[in-house]
Amino acid sequence: MIANDPFARLPEVASFTVTSTTVTDGAVWPPEQHASGLPGGKDISPQLSWRGAPDGTRSYAVTVYDPDAPTGSGFWHWAVADIPATVTELPEGAGSDTGSGLPEGAFQLPNDTRSARYIGAAPPAGHGPHRYFIVVHALDVASIGIPADATPAVLGFTMAGRTLARAVLTVTAETPA
Numbered sequence: 001m002i003a004n005d006p007f008a009r010l011p012e013v014a015s016f017t018v019t020s021t022t023v024t025d026g027a028v029w030p031p032e033q034h035a036s037g038l039p040g041g042k043d044i045s046p047q048l049s050w051r052g053a054p055d056g057t058r059s060y061a062v063t064v065y066d067p068d069a070p071t072g073s074g075f076w077h078w079a080v081a082d083i084p085a086t087v088t089e090l091p092e093g094a095g096s097d098t099g100s101g102l103p104e105g106a107f108q109l110p111n112d113t114r115s116a117r118y119i120g121a122a123p124p125a126g127h128g129p130h131r132y133f134i135v136v137h138a139l140d141v142a143s144i145g146i147p148a149d150a151t152p153a154v155l156g157f158t159m160a161g162r163t164l165a166r167a168v169l170t171v172t173a174e175t176p177a
Contacts, residue, residue: 016052018167036120045095045118053138068130076152126177
């Protein structure tokens with residue numbers, strides 16, 4: 001088991017595959033593309049493609065979560081709900097303020113800064129490496145049925161019994177002291 005594994009207490013589900021042209025599983029998150037509030041950082045959500053979701057998938061949700069944030073509850077960077085089952089890719093930058101790169105019907109929930117958009121990695125200076133779990137959740141419902149102003153934690157709670165499978169990329173970031 002991974003220390004501080006965000007899935008340890010969730011129901012075990014199948015897995016499928018997610019890839020990205022902008023981040024690599026197990027690698028360092030390129031700060032010039034995604035860092036928040038750091039020189040050159042642009043808060044640009046990563047490109048994501050997925051395949052192999054199980055039969056019965058009726059929608060997807062995407063989340064980006066940092067369990068290593070010094071908050072006691074981690075930090076939610078992005079949450080998107082109600083992605084139609086026919087969609088298997090999000091372009092880089094889909095998590096902008098307008099969400100114009102999202103498919104019709106999908107919506108962004110407020111992240112932990114209370115902005116309904118993607119916010120990039122920004123671990124506190126000198127805090128050490130942080131892990132960022134980029135997850136595509138295959139769901140058995142066409143709509144998760146939560147309001148657009150719900151928190152990502154509410155999304156996670158509501159998805160717990162509706163998740164058929166998860167596809168996970170894990171990247172790291174660190175801000176030098």
